[in-house]
Amino acid sequence: MAEERPELTSVEAPELLPAPTPEEAAAEGQGAAVSREEFDQLRAERDQLLDRLARLQAEFENARKRSERERVEFRDYATGNVVEQFLPVVDNFELALKSASTLEQLRAGVELIVKQMGEILRQLQVTPIAAVGEAFDPRMHEALGSVERHDLPDQHVAEEIRRGYRLRERMLRPALVRVASNPKQTSE
Numbered sequence: 001m002a003e004e005r006p007e008l009t010s011v012e013a014p015e016l017l018p019a020p021t022p023e024e025a026a027a028e029g030q031g032a033a034v035s036r037e038e039f040d041q042l043r044a045e046r047d048q049l050l051d052r053l054a055r056l057q058a059e060f061e062n063a064r065k066r067s068e069r070e071r072v073e074f075r076d077y078a079t080g081n082v083v084e085q086f087l088p089v090v091d092n093f094e095l096a097l098k099s100a101s102t103l104e105q106l107r108a109g110v111e112l113i114v115k116q117m118g119e120i121l122r123q124l125q126v127t128p129i130a131a132v133g134e135a136f137d138p139r140m141h142e143a144l145g146s147v148e149r150h151d152l153p154d155q156h157v158a159e160e161i162r163r164g165y166r167l168r169e170r171m172l173r174p175a176l177v178r179v180a181s182n183p184k185q186t187s188e
Helices: 022-027 036-098 103-123 183-187
Strands: 126-128 141-148 157-162 165-167 170-173 175-181
Touching: 036 103, 103 126, 141 157
Parallel strands: 141 175
Antiparallel strands: 126 165, 157 175, 165 170
């Protein structure tokens, strides 16, 4: 008489590998019963693999959370460094607003603040985009319109409405410009 094979419940056995049907087992020559020792060994191996899988999943989740936390901390650190450099500029604007100086003195103070901001931007490797007099480049300039000008070549920047900036080679924002239209040059 053959040993009876113990039934495995869904809690004990993962559904990844279902048990073969009696017909499949007979077709493959696996009709022999599994000993209790083999069964216990397979169960222990399965439990070890499930435990390892659970640990790897937990490690992966912890690494993902740690990476996200480090990314946020780095962004906050970088932002803090930039903001810290602009705090003196804010202080100078507040002093300018509080002062009871003449219009000329106020203008001179604002010019100094703009110069201070330009220096900070240079330190951060932010550079303005050349515009007035340059050939219109849609990668660097955003055209607001055109103006008829005889002193500039056709399709060159005539006016800069808003300055554009680059961070190293990366475009932060294009320069907002008006483009020269030279009827003498286009008709020739």
